[in-house]
Amino acid sequence: MKKIIASFAVLVSMAACNNNDSAPDDSDGLAAFSGDSLAHHIAVLADDSLLGRKPFSEGEVKTLRYLEQEFKQVGLEPGNGSSYLQEVPMVRISTQADQQMEIKGVNKALNLEGFNDFVIWTDKTDSSISLKDAEIVFAGYGVVAPEYNWNDYAGLDVRGKVVMILVNDPGFNAGDTSLFKGKAMTYYGRWTYKFEEAGRQGAKGCLIVHETKAASYPFTVVQNNWNGSRLRLDNRGKKESLCDMIGWVSADAAKQILAAAGKDSTLLATADRRGFKGQPLGLQLSVNMKVKAEYNMSHNVIGKITGSKYPGETIIYTAHWDHLGVGKPDETGDSIYNGALDNASATAGLIELARAFKSMKQKPERTIVFLSVTAEEQGLWGSAYYAQNPVYPVKQTLANINMDGLNYYGKTKELIVVGRGQNDLEDILQEEAKKVGRDIAFETKPEGGSYY
Ligand SMILES: [Zn+2]
Structure with missing residues (x-):
C-alpha cells in the first residue's frame, strides 16, 4: 500500500481533481476542515478510556462505536452492505x-x-x-x-x-x-x-x-x-x-x-x-x-459516498485505528500507549476528510470509500484482510491513499513520497502540490524498504 505523507489540503484537492477535465471546485470542501473538530476526534480516540486501542480489547469496542457514530454523523453511507463494519477474523x-x-x-x-x-x-x-x-x-x-x-x-x-x-x-x-x-x-x-x-x-x-x-x-x-x-x-x-x-x-x-x-x-x-x-x-x-x-474477531470500519457519475469506480482513503494498547509503564507509572499521533491523528483526519467531501456542492463523481483498518501495528492485518476480501472490486478501485500520522510539524514545502516510481499517483501529486506552492521529495533511505 502506498504511503504518501502529505498535507490535507493537497490530499483533498488531489482526489477532487482526479476526476478529469471538468474538475469540481473544491474550495467549499476545503472550507469544511476544522482544526477544532480534528483536535476533538484526536482527544477522544487517544483518551485513556480507550486503553491504547488494542484489537479485541474494550478499547476496540469504544473505538468502533465512536467511528461508526462519526461516520453516520458526517453523512457517510454504510460501506459494507448495510453495515459500517467488516469483520476481520484473526488468530x-x-x-x-x-x-x-x-x-x-x-x-x-x-x-x-x-x-x-x-x-x-x-x-x-x-x-x-x-x-x-x-x-x-x-x-x-x-x-x-x-x-x-x-x-x-x-x-x-x-x-x-x-x-x-x-x-x-x-x-x-x-x-x-x-x-x-x-x-x-x-x-x-x-x-x-x-x-x-x-x-x-x-x-x-x-x-x-x-x-x-x-x-x-x-x-x-x-x-x-x-x-x-x-x-x-x-x-x-x-x-x-x-x-x-x-x-x-x-x-x-x-x-x-x-x-x-x-x-x-x-x-x-x-x-x-x-x-x-x-x-x-x-x-x-x-x-x-x-x-x-487463540482465535478472535476484530473489525475494519468502512463508510462511503456513492459517486454521482461513476459509482462503480472507487477511491479508497485508509487510516488504521489501532494502537499498541497497555504495556510497560513509563517513569510516571503511565502504562497506556495512547497513540495520539499514530494513528488517532489520521483516523481523525479520515472523519474530517469525509466531512469535507460531503460539504462539496458538486458531489464526487466516483465513489469515495473511507476505510479505517485494524491491527496495523501487528502486521497490517486489517489491510491484508480487506485486500483479500475487497468489498469493492479491485479492478475498479482506482487509488488507495493511506494516512499514517498527520503532519504535526506545521507548514512544509515538500511532500515526501515513499516508494518512488511505484505508481502514477505520484504524477498527480506533483501537479497538485505545485498548485499550492509545494513540491514532492523522495525518501532518503529507499534501501530500508519502508514502502512495503
Ligand atoms: Zn501507524
Missing part, C-alpha cells in the same frame, strides 16, 4: 521455543542459544512443532523473481529441509543498479516474502541471516520476537503452504553454522552474483516449539 499464535538449537555436521556439533543466536516462531497453529535432523540448505536470498530473471531455488530440492537465506535482495550488497533495484529494497527483500516463498517451495524451516545494514535494523529488534505472540489472519479452511519454523539467526551464529559445514562467509557473497546456485550444507538441525493459538 494469536504464541510460541515457546527450546532454549537450544542443535546443529550436527559430519565431524562437528554445534548448540545455538535461543535469543542470543537465534529467534524462531511459527505461523502454524499446531500445538507443537518439532524439527528432527532437518537438512540445512543455503538458498541465497530465497527469491524467485521471474521479472528479474532470478531464481535462488533453481535446481534445489528443499522439501522437508531448512533453508538458510540472506536478508534484502541481490541488488543491495552487490551495489549494482542493474540487479533488482540496486540499493532500493524490492518486495523480495522483505522477510515476510522470504518466509512465504520458503513455504511455497515446501521447506520445513526458514532462517534468515541477520545483517544490520541489509535489514536496516539491529538484531535487538529481531529479539523482541523471542517467545512472543503474533497476530495473523484466521486462515482455517484455506490451503496455505507454510514452513513449520521461521525466524532469524544472528550474523555470528551464521558464521558458526558455516564453519561447522567447513565453509566461510565467502559462500554468502556468491548469492549476489548472477548464476548463483544454492547448496546443501551437510548439516542437520533439531529444535522444538510449543504453540498456543
Whole structure:
C-alpha cells in the first residue's frame, strides 16, 4: 500500500481533481476542515478510556462505536452492505521455543542459544512443532523473481529441509543498479516474502541471516520476537503452504553454522552474483516449539459516498485505528500507549476528510470509500484482510491513499513520497502540490524498504 505523507489540503484537492477535465471546485470542501473538530476526534480516540486501542480489547469496542457514530454523523453511507463494519477474523499464535538449537555436521556439533543466536516462531497453529535432523540448505536470498530473471531455488530440492537465506535482495550488497533495484529494497527483500516463498517451495524451516545494514535494523529488534505472540489472519479452511519454523539467526551464529559445514562467509557473497546456485550444507538441525493459538474477531470500519457519475469506480482513503494498547509503564507509572499521533491523528483526519467531501456542492463523481483498518501495528492485518476480501472490486478501485500520522510539524514545502516510481499517483501529486506552492521529495533511505 502506498504511503504518501502529505498535507490535507493537497490530499483533498488531489482526489477532487482526479476526476478529469471538468474538475469540481473544491474550495467549499476545503472550507469544511476544522482544526477544532480534528483536535476533538484526536482527544477522544487517544483518551485513556480507550486503553491504547488494542484489537479485541474494550478499547476496540469504544473505538468502533465512536467511528461508526462519526461516520453516520458526517453523512457517510454504510460501506459494507448495510453495515459500517467488516469483520476481520484473526488468530494469536504464541510460541515457546527450546532454549537450544542443535546443529550436527559430519565431524562437528554445534548448540545455538535461543535469543542470543537465534529467534524462531511459527505461523502454524499446531500445538507443537518439532524439527528432527532437518537438512540445512543455503538458498541465497530465497527469491524467485521471474521479472528479474532470478531464481535462488533453481535446481534445489528443499522439501522437508531448512533453508538458510540472506536478508534484502541481490541488488543491495552487490551495489549494482542493474540487479533488482540496486540499493532500493524490492518486495523480495522483505522477510515476510522470504518466509512465504520458503513455504511455497515446501521447506520445513526458514532462517534468515541477520545483517544490520541489509535489514536496516539491529538484531535487538529481531529479539523482541523471542517467545512472543503474533497476530495473523484466521486462515482455517484455506490451503496455505507454510514452513513449520521461521525466524532469524544472528550474523555470528551464521558464521558458526558455516564453519561447522567447513565453509566461510565467502559462500554468502556468491548469492549476489548472477548464476548463483544454492547448496546443501551437510548439516542437520533439531529444535522444538510449543504453540498456543487463540482465535478472535476484530473489525475494519468502512463508510462511503456513492459517486454521482461513476459509482462503480472507487477511491479508497485508509487510516488504521489501532494502537499498541497497555504495556510497560513509563517513569510516571503511565502504562497506556495512547497513540495520539499514530494513528488517532489520521483516523481523525479520515472523519474530517469525509466531512469535507460531503460539504462539496458538486458531489464526487466516483465513489469515495473511507476505510479505517485494524491491527496495523501487528502486521497490517486489517489491510491484508480487506485486500483479500475487497468489498469493492479491485479492478475498479482506482487509488488507495493511506494516512499514517498527520503532519504535526506545521507548514512544509515538500511532500515526501515513499516508494518512488511505484505508481502514477505520484504524477498527480506533483501537479497538485505545485498548485499550492509545494513540491514532492523522495525518501532518503529507499534501501530500508519502508514502502512495503
Ligand atoms: Zn501507524
